[in-house]
Amino acid sequence: MDQLVPYIPLLLRGALVTVSLAVLALMLATALGAIAAAGRLAGGWIGQGVVLGYTSLVRGVPDLVLILLIYFGGQRLLNQIGSGLGWEYVDLSKFWAGVLSIGFIYGAYLTETFRGAYLTIPRGQVEAAKALGMRPLSVLWKISIPQLIRFALPGYANVWQVLVKSTAVVSVIGLEDLVGLANDAGKSVRQPFLFFMFVLLVYLLITWVSTTGFNWAERRYAVRSHAR
Amino acid sequence: MRVELVLENWQMFAEGVWMTLQLTGLSLLIGFCIALPAGIVRARRVPVLSPIINGYVYLFRGTPLLVQLYLVYYGLSQFEAVRESFAWPVLREAYWCALITFSLNSGAYATEIIRGAVETTPEGELEGARSLGLSPGQVTRLVLIPSALRRALPQYGNEVVFMLHGSVVASIITLQDILGAGRTLNARYYLAYEGFLTAAALYMSITLCLVLVFRGLERKYLAHLDIQAPKAKKMKFALR
Numbered sequence: 001m002d003q004l005v006p007y008i009p010l011l012l013r014g015a016l017v018t019v020s021l022a023v024l025a026l027m028l029a030t031a032l033g034a035i036a037a038a039g040r041l042a043g044g045w046i047g048q049g050v051v052l053g054y055t056s057l058v059r060g061v062p063d064l065v066l067i068l069l070i071y072f073g074g075q076r077l078l079n080q081i082g083s084g085l086g087w088e089y090v091d092l093s094k095f096w097a098g099v100l101s102i103g104f105i106y107g108a109y110l111t112e113t114f115r116g117a118y119l120t121i122p123r124g125q126v127e128a129a130k131a132l133g134m135r136p137l138s139v140l141w142k143i144s145i146p147q148l149i150r151f152a153l154p155g156y157a158n159v160w161q162v163l164v165k166s167t168a169v170v171s172v173i174g175l176e177d178l179v180g181l182a183n184d185a186g187k188s189v190r191q192p193f194l195f196f197m198f199v200l201l202v203y204l205l206i207t208w209v210s211t212t213g214f215n216w217a218e219r220r221y222a223v224r225s226h227a228r
Numbered sequence: 229m230r231v232e233l234v235l236e237n238w239q240m241f242a243e244g245v246w247m248t249l250q251l252t253g254l255s256l257l258i259g260f261c262i263a264l265p266a267g268i269v270r271a272r273r274v275p276v277l278s279p280i281i282n283g284y285v286y287l288f289r290g291t292p293l294l295v296q297l298y299l300v301y302y303g304l305s306q307f308e309a310v311r312e313s314f315a316w317p318v319l320r321e322a323y324w325c326a327l328i329t330f331s332l333n334s335g336a337y338a339t340e341i342i343r344g345a346v347e348t349t350p351e352g353e354l355e356g357a358r359s360l361g362l363s364p365g366q367v368t369r370l371v372l373i374p375s376a377l378r379r380a381l382p383q384y385g386n387e388v389v390f391m392l393h394g395s396v397v398a399s400i401i402t403l404q405d406i407l408g409a410g411r412t413l414n415a416r417y418y419l420a421y422e423g424f425l426t427a428a429a430l431y432m433s434i435t436l437c438l439v440l441v442f443r444g445l446e447r448k449y450l451a452h453l454d455i456q457a458p459k460a461k462k463m464k465f466a467l468r
Contacts, residue, residue, distance in 0.1 A: 057432075059389075059435065060428075060431060060432030060435040060436065061393075061428045061431050061432055061435075062392075062393035062394070062396040062407070062431055063393065063396075064396045064397065064399075064400075064407065065396060065407055065410075065424055065427050065428050065431060066428070068407075068411075068424050069421055069424045069425065069428060072414070072420045072421060072424065073420050073421030073424060073425070075420065076420035076421065165290075165291065165292040165293075166292070167292075168292035168293075168294045168295055169292070169294055169397070171294075172294075172400055179292070179294065179295055179298075183298065183302075186302070186303075187302070190306060191306055192298070192299075192302040192303045192305075192306055193299065193302075193303030193304065193306045193307070194306075196295055196298050196299040196302070196303050197299065197303075199291075199295050200287070200291045200295055200296075200299065203290060203291040203292060203295065204286075204287070204290045204291060207290040207291075208290075
C-alpha cells in the first residue's frame with residue numbers, strides 16, 4: 001500500500017486522460033451516430049448502403065485492430081497525402097487517434113440506438129404536427145427529438161458504459177492513460193497487482209457514477225403520466 | 229499494399245486463426261459452465277450465494293478485459309506465495325492466464341444473459357410442468373433450462389462475437405493470435421497497415437460465419453416462437 005500512495009496523483013491524472021478521451025469519443029460517436037441514423041432512415045439507397053457498410057465494418061472488426069489501423073495506417077496515409085500536397089510531416093497524436101477510433105466504433109452502435117428510438121416515436125404524432133401546419137424542421141426539433149432523447153437514453157447509457165471500458169485498449173499504442181501509467185508504475189515498483197486493483201476500482205467508480213447519472217437523466221426525461 | 233508478403237506468411241496467419249478460435253471457443257465453453265448454475269442462482273435470489281455471484285458479475289462486467297488480463301498475468305506473479313505454489317507452472321504461461329481471464333469474463337456476461345432468460349420464462353410453462361407431477365429438479369432440468377437457453381440464443385450469439393473480438397487483447401501479452409500474427413508481420417517488414425488489414429479481414433470473416441451460424445440456430449430453435457411473432461429480428465446489433 002505504501003508504494004501506491006505516492007503514485008495516486010499520477011494515476012488520477014491518468015484517469016483524467018481516460019475520462020476526457022471517453023467523453024470526446026462519445027461526442028464524436030453521437031455526431032456520427034446521428035448522421036448515420038439519418039442516412040439510414042432517409043438517405044436513399046446510397047445513404048443506406050454507406051451506413052450499412054460502416055456498421056458492418058465496426059461489428060466485424062475488434063476495437064484494438066481498428067485503433068492500430070487508424071494510428072499506424074492513418075499516420076502513413078496522412079503523410080502520403082501530405083507529401084503530395086507539400087505539407088510537413090504530420091504527427092497523429094495518440095490521444096486523438098484514440099478519440100477518432102473509439103468515436104468511430106461507437107458511432108456505429110449509436111446509429112442503431114438512434115434509429116431504433118426514432119422508429120419508436122408513434123407516426124401519428126409527426127402526422128398530427130404536420131396537419132397543424134408545423135414546418136418539417138420544427139416537427140423534428142419540437143416533436144421528434146425530445147422523444148428521441150427519452151427512448152434513446154437506456155441504449156445511450158449502455159453504449160457509454162462499454163465505451164469507457166474500451167478506452168483501456170488505447171494504452172496499447174502507448175497513451176499514458178490510467179491503464180498505461182498503472183502498467184509502467186506498477187512494474188517499476190514491482191507491485192503490479194496493487195496498481196491494477198486500483199485501476200479496477202477507478203473503472204468501477206466511473207461505472208457507478210455514470211449509472212447514477214443516467215438513472216437520474218432517465219427519470220428526468222421519463223413520461224409524466226397525466227392519469228394521476 | 230504488399231499482398232505478396234501476406235501470402236508468403238499465410239501459415240503464420242493460419243496459426244493465428246487457430247489460436248484465436250481455440251482461446252475463444254474454450255473460454256466460451258468454460259464460461260458457459262460457470263454461467264449456467266450462476267445464472268439460475270442469480271435469478272432465484274438464493275441467500276449468501278446470490279450476493280457472491282452478483283459481486284463477481286459486477287466486477288467482471290464493470291471493468292475492462294485488458295485490465296483483468298494484466299491483473300492475472302502481471303499482477304499474480306508479484307506474490308511469493310503464487311510463485312512457489314503448485315499453480316505457478318500454469319500461471320506463468322500467457323496462454324493459461326488468457327484462458328482463465330477470458331473464461332471468467334465470458335462467464336460473467338453469460339450469467340447475466342441466462343439470468344434474464346430464466347426470469348422471463350413464462351410462469352405457465354413451469355406451472356404446467358408441475359401440474360404434470362414433475363419434481364422441482366425435473367422442472368428445472370427438463371423445462372426451465374431448455375426453454376431459457378433457447379430464448380437466450382440471440383443474446384448469446386452476441387456474446388460469442390464479443391468474446392471473439394475481446395480475445396484480441398491476448399496479442400498484447402505476447403500470444404500469437406490473429407492480431408499477433410498481423411503485428412509480427414508488420415514488425416518483420418516495417419509495414420504500417422498490411423498486417424492489421426489482414427487481421428481485420430480475418431476477424432470480419434469469422435464474425436460473419438458466426439452470425440450466419442447463430443441465425444441458423446435461431447431459425448431452428450426459436451421456430452416455435454415465430455408463430456406469435458412472424459417478423460423475426462432481421463439484424464442483431466446489440467452491445468454486451
